[in-house]
Amino acid sequence: xxxxxxxxxxxxxxxxxxxxxxxxxxxxxxxxxxxxxxxxxxxxxxxxxxxxxxxxxxxxxxxxxxxxxxxxxxxxxxxxxxxxxxxxxxxxxxxxxxxxxxxxxxxxxxxxxxxxxxxxxxxxxxxxxxxxxxxxxxxxxxxxxxxxxxxxxxxxxxxxxxxxxxxxxxxxxxxxxxxxxxxxxxxxxxxxxxxxxxxxxxxxxxxxxxxxxxxxxxxxxxxxxxxxxxxxxxxxxxxxxxxxx
Ligand SMILES: Nc1nc2c(c(=O)[nH]1)N[C@@H](CN(C=O)c1ccc(C(=O)N[C@@H](CCC(=O)O)C(=O)O)cc1)CN2
Ligand SMILES: NCC(=O)N[C@@H]1O[C@H](COP(=O)([O-])[O-])[C@@H](O)[C@H]1O
Numbered sequence: 001x002x003x004x005x006x007x008x009x010x011x012x013x014x015x016x017x018x019x020x021x022x023x024x025x026x027x028x029x030x031x032x033x034x035x036x037x038x039x040x041x042x043x044x045x046x047x048x049x050x051x052x053x054x055x056x057x058x059x060x061x062x063x064x065x066x067x068x069x070x071x072x073x074x075x076x077x078x079x080x081x082x083x084x085x086x087x088x089x090x091x092x093x094x095x096x097x098x099x100x101x102x103x104x105x106x107x108x109x110x111x112x113x114x115x116x117x118x119x120x121x122x123x124x125x126x127x128x129x130x131x132x133x134x135x136x137x138x139x140x141x142x143x144x145x146x147x148x149x150x151x152x153x154x155x156x157x158x159x160x161x162x163x164x165x166x167x168x169x170x171x172x173x174x175x176x177x178x179x180x181x182x183x184x185x186x187x188x189x190x191x192x193x194x195x196x197x198x199x200x201x202x203x204x205x206x207x208x209x210x211x212x213x214x215x216x217x218x219x220x221x222x223x224x225x226x227x228x229x230x231x232x233x234x235x236x237x238x239x240x241x242x243x244x245x
Contacts, residue, residue, distance in 0.1 A: 001229055002228075003226040003234060003244065029058060031058055031059055031060060031221070032058060032060075032113060032220065032221040033059065033060060033062045033110050033112050033113075034048070034052070034061045034111065034112070034113055034114075034217070035061075035064075035065055035111040035114045035115070036061050036063075036064055036114075036116075036117055037065045037066065037087075037114065037115070037117065037119035038064065038066050038073030038074070038118050038119055039067055039071060039118055039119050039120040039121070040068070040073060040118045040153075041072035041118070042064075042071065042072050042073020042074075042077075042117065042118065044117035044118060044138060045061070045077075045115075045117050045118075046073075046076055047214055048061065048115065048117070048214060049061045049080065051214040051217070056218060057214060057221055058218070058221040058222055059112075059113075059220075059221040061077075061082055062082070062083075062110075062111065063084075063085060063105075063106070063109045063111065064077035064082050064085070065085045065087050065102070065119075066085075066086065066087070066119075067086065067087060067088060067090075067119070067120070069086050073117075073118070083109075087121075088121060088124075099124045099127060100126060102127060103126060103127060103130045106127075106131075107130075111131075112221075113136065113217075113220050114127075114131055114134060114135040114175075115138075116175060117213065118138075119137075120152055123135065123175055125177050128176065133174060135174065136174060136216070137172070137175050137182070138171070138209055138212070139151075139156070139170070139173065139180055140153075140156050140157065140168075140170060140202065140205045140206070140209065141156050141160060141169065141170075141171065142167065142168060142187055142189060143171040143173060143180055144180070145160075145165070146159050146160055146163075146168075147171075147179065147180030148178075148179050148181075151179075151180070154198050157198040157199075157201045157205070158198045160201065161192065161196060161197075165192055167189050167190065167192060168192050168201060169187055169188050169189040169205060170187065170188050170190070170205055170208050170212050171186070171187045172186045172187070172212060172213060173185055174233065183231070183232065183233050185225070185233050185235065186212055186216050186235060186245075187212075188211070188212045190204050190205050190208055216235065219236070219238070224236040224238065226244065
């Protein structure tokens, strides 16, 4: 089955933020700009930001979006000097952006990709249309199992254990108009042990989430996402460009 490259919505070259691929290299590699959306502690956000700083991801987190201005992820962003935006706007709050204003601000930040990482509100169609095939989410189960409305955080792990499933894991998928129904891009399976508590399973899955999201974000920023002819997105291996996963 043949594959073709993903045509990103934001792949226009911008000279201002390119860096040489290696010393003396003639080819330039544009550093991608990332927006991360969180609602809680933000450990996935922190691991992605750390990978950007260390160079394993060819990108930078340029803005943090949250619906909880005091959450741990927002506090970490402030400590690192990353701008924090409140979305969505709640009726009883003065600040906070509308969907249209959020799109404008993300364009001003020249955001290439949007990464949801523990963000618990529904992304509106306006934002999805503005960033086609450029919004991603990480979910703490092997979708399509244990996904959809009501399946977030510990609720997911409790349901997995109650079901008797022997495996769970992490899924990264494209975001569409509904919760957890977008095209699956990457997964990592994790065993469920006979005497697991939901907290123990959550911790085991979260460790794999951190690794998986960094790996996928690195692929995004190196333009290594391709589409199989049946519409399934794949990641081209960095080590062996003839291999996909
Ligand atoms: N348009 C989309 N928006 C979001 C998606 C998505 O796939 N498409 N993913 C979610 C993240 N998510 C699972 O990965 C998820 C988050 C929240 C819920 C949920 O049931 N939320 C509750 C409200 C929870 C709260 O406010 O505390 C609800 O809507 O009643 C399910 C799945 C992020 N957005
Ligand atoms: N359905 C969405 C959902 O449940 N997302 C989950 O919230 C946690 C956020 O942790 P973090 O804030 O430490 O990254 C993660 O486990 C993520 O998969």
